[in-house]
Amino acid sequence: MKRFIKARNQTNRQIRLIVANSRFFHILGRVAIYVSLISAGFVFLYPILVMLSSSFKDIYDISNSAVNWVPSKLTFENYTRAFQVLGGWKVVLQTVGIMLAVAVTQTIMSALIAYGFAKYDFWGKKFFFALMIATFILPQQITFLPKYVMFHSYGMQGTVWPLLLQVLMGQGMKNALFILIYYQFFRMTPKSLDEAAAIDGAGRLRIFALINMRMATPATVVVFVFSFVWNWNETYTTASYFGDKLTTLPIALEKFKKTYEMMFPASSNPLLDINEGITMAGTLISIIPLILLYVIVERRLIESIDKSGITGE
Amino acid sequence: MKRTTKDKVAGLLFILPWIIGFLAFTLLPFAQTIQFSMSSVRFLADGISTSFVGIKNFTDVLMVDPDFKLQIPVFLKDMFFFVPMVLVFSIILSVLLNAKIRGRRMFRAVYFLPVVLMSGPVITNLVNMQATTLRGASSFFVYEFIAKHFPEALSMPILYIFDNVILFLWFSGVPILIFLSGLQKTDQSVYEAARVDGASAWQQFWKITMANIKPFIFLNAIYIIVEVSNSALNPFITLIKDSMFDGKQGFGFAAAATWIYFGMILLAVLAAWFLLGRGEKEPKGKPEKRRKKR
Numbered sequence: 110m111k112r113f114i115k116a117r118n119q120t121n122r123q124i125r126l127i128v129a130n131s132r133f134f135h136i137l138g139r140v141a142i143y144v145s146l147i148s149a150g151f152v153f154l155y156p157i158l159v160m161l162s163s164s165f166k167d168i169y170d171i172s173n174s175a176v177n178w179v180p181s182k183l184t185f186e187n188y189t190r191a192f193q194v195l196g197g198w199k200v201v202l203q204t205v206g207i208m209l210a211v212a213v214t215q216t217i218m219s220a221l222i223a224y225g226f227a228k229y230d231f232w233g234k235k236f237f238f239a240l241m242i243a244t245f246i247l248p249q250q251i252t253f254l255p256k257y258v259m260f261h262s263y264g265m266q267g268t269v270w271p272l273l274l275q276v277l278m279g280q281g282m283k284n285a286l287f288i289l290i291y292y293q294f295f296r297m298t299p300k301s302l303d304e305a306a307a308i309d310g311a312g313r314l315r316i317f318a319l320i321n322m323r324m325a326t327p328a329t330v331v332v333f334v335f336s337f338v339w340n341w342n343e344t345y346t347t348a349s350y351f352g353d354k355l356t357t358l359p360i361a362l363e364k365f366k367k368t369y370e371m372m373f374p375a376s377s378n379p380l381l382d383i384n385e386g387i388t389m390a391g392t393l394i395s396i397i398p399l400i401l402l403y404v405i406v407e408r409r410l411i412e413s414i415d416k417s418g419i420t421g422e
Numbered sequence: 423m424k425r426t427t428k429d430k431v432a433g434l435l436f437i438l439p440w441i442i443g444f445l446a447f448t449l450l451p452f453a454q455t456i457q458f459s460m461s462s463v464r465f466l467a468d469g470i471s472t473s474f475v476g477i478k479n480f481t482d483v484l485m486v487d488p489d490f491k492l493q494i495p496v497f498l499k500d501m502f503f504f505v506p507m508v509l510v511f512s513i514i515l516s517v518l519l520n521a522k523i524r525g526r527r528m529f530r531a532v533y534f535l536p537v538v539l540m541s542g543p544v545i546t547n548l549v550n551m552q553a554t555t556l557r558g559a560s561s562f563f564v565y566e567f568i569a570k571h572f573p574e575a576l577s578m579p580i581l582y583i584f585d586n587v588i589l590f591l592w593f594s595g596v597p598i599l600i601f602l603s604g605l606q607k608t609d610q611s612v613y614e615a616a617r618v619d620g621a622s623a624w625q626q627f628w629k630i631t632m633a634n635i636k637p638f639i640f641l642n643a644i645y646i647i648v649e650v651s652n653s654a655l656n657p658f659i660t661l662i663k664d665s666m667f668d669g670k671q672g673f674g675f676a677a678a679a680t681w682i683y684f685g686m687i688l689l690a691v692l693a694a695w696f697l698l699g700r701g702e703k704e705p706k707g708k709p710e711k712r713r714k715k716r
Contacts, residue, residue, distance in 0.1 A: 142518050149515055150532045153591050156548045157539075163551070222440045229433025237437060244448055248652060248687065250662055250680045254458060254673055255451035278443020288440075313432050342541030344654075345663055363543040385551060392547045396539050403538045407531050414599060 164390035191391035194369045195361045204357040212337035215276035222279045223291030245285035267354030287332045294328040327413035358395040455677045463673035479678035493657040508646050512594035516601035537595035542654030597642040604638040640699040651687045658683050
């Protein structure tokens with residue numbers, strides 16, 4: 110009996126040890142996960158922090174290697190000057206306006222096209238669908254040259270028409286992806302609802318707009334945000350289509366140094382020369398609208414990406 | 423009968439804009455680039471004039487032009503180091519994010535932020551500012567030590583990781599999201615069963631987690647290859663852009679360079695398929711179901 114109790118105590122102790130051990134490792138694992146996630150988060154944000162820090166530094170702080178992260182005195186001079194170089198409110202409003210028009214058009218047209226693919230059967234559907242997917246891997250450089258010549262010869266250079274016409278016909282930036290997202294979504298919505306509405310006398314466009322589009326809100330959020338962001342961030346083709354007549358914030362940022370040197374000629378005052386602080390302030394100004402958009406839609410966007418089947422299924 | 427015909431017409435009407443757009447803005451330009459690549463193209467006031475030159479443009483790009491050749495090793499380096507590293511980092515981060523932890527949403531939001539911000543000029547400015555390498559990384563003791571004491575074949579890749587870690591992470595926003603959704607679809611009872619059978623966390627990771635996200639690895643590899651090769655940081659893209667409106671080289675040269683580059687990207691995608699995608703008949707299918715049947 111005594112031996113039995115002793116043995117039982119021993120096993121109990123062993124079990125307790127194992128439990129304590131596993132709890133210890135559990136906590137250790139937790140700590141490790143948090144440490145890695147936080148340091149990865151820091152690395153993600155690092156470039157933005159560098160931008161923020163340098164954009165508030167004046168010329169003395171930048172050349173002073175003792176000043177690392179925190180400037181010795183905050184200067185807003187960089188921002189006012191960078192804003193001026195980027196083109197001021199005119200360019201900001203122009204960019205937002207153009208990109209809104211492009212993104213709204215692209216979203217609506219992608220939905221319409223995807224709806225046709227998802228809900229109707231017609232001759233050549235599989236063929237067209239395969240073609241549509243194939244355009245996804247075609248780099249835009251391949252078709253850009255002739256398109257540029259075409260729009261140029263139509264006298265559309267310097268207007269928004271090259272961008273608008275392309276999205277109007279479902280051939281905008283990464284359009285195949287947007288159509289695919291809507292396609293996946295429309296296929297999940299039940300057909301019985303459409304049939305019920307049709308019996309009640311609703312026309313095809315009404316069924317599309319009032320039933321399917323309303324149910325496809327997650328897809329709309331994803332498509333609209335990405336269309337806006339990707340069109341906003343595209344500079345090369347947009348700059349070629351726009352020529353000298355129109356500009357967007359990222360395009361202005363690309364020409365930042367040149368514009369700056371024209372506005373503030375180098376000879377006048379070495380203190381006014383372009384420096385890292387001003388460049389970083391300009392970069393930051395050009396992404397502030399995107400950050401604002403992201404902050405507003407972030408929660409819905411990430412939820413919607415999960416729901417909209419962007420990741421297959 | 424009548425209704426189905428009407429339906430067919432309606433369906434075609436829905437995608438009609440796409441068909442017209444495809445012909446005008448994809449197929450026609452596509453054919454024209456082929457023609458351009460084999461012609462000498464000149465810009466005139468009222469349009470362009472082309473004259474057939476055969477494969478001269480292609481040989482110019484590959485043999486005569488001094489820059490294009492020089493960029494090929496850079497491209498290979500990107501494909502052999504950059505793409506796999508982005509994959510590795512996104513797998514690690516998505517597995518970590520998949521653990522039940524507080525503030526998961528916040529981490530996800532931060533990790534996804536670069537996808538929204540990354541444009542050509544922004545990233546170029548950041549790289550020029552050296553904001554994409556951890557400042558002072560080169561003064562880290564470890565960095566110095568590796569640079570000095572390791573054989574070059576070994577130290578080169580390690581230092582490469584040090585220099586580019588921020589870019590790896592900035593490119594992994596979308597892949598993380600895709601991996602995460604793959605992980606969340608994994609059946610939790612499989613892990614329980616493995617634990618009962620005494621599988622260690624290490625074994626669980628390789629045998630269950632990795633097996634489940636394998637199809638997504640292929641998908642992401644393609645995504646990253648396309649993204650990296652079209653990014654503004656890519657020397658080929660800069661080269662093609664610069665030569666387009668260059669009077670000396672011109673459209674024909676740029677078109678030929680684009681085709682060659684497109685061929686290289688396709689080769690990379692093919693290599694990814696060879697390494698990762700083989701045997702997966704439908705990469706977007708439901709891996710967990712198939713696995714259960716075995």
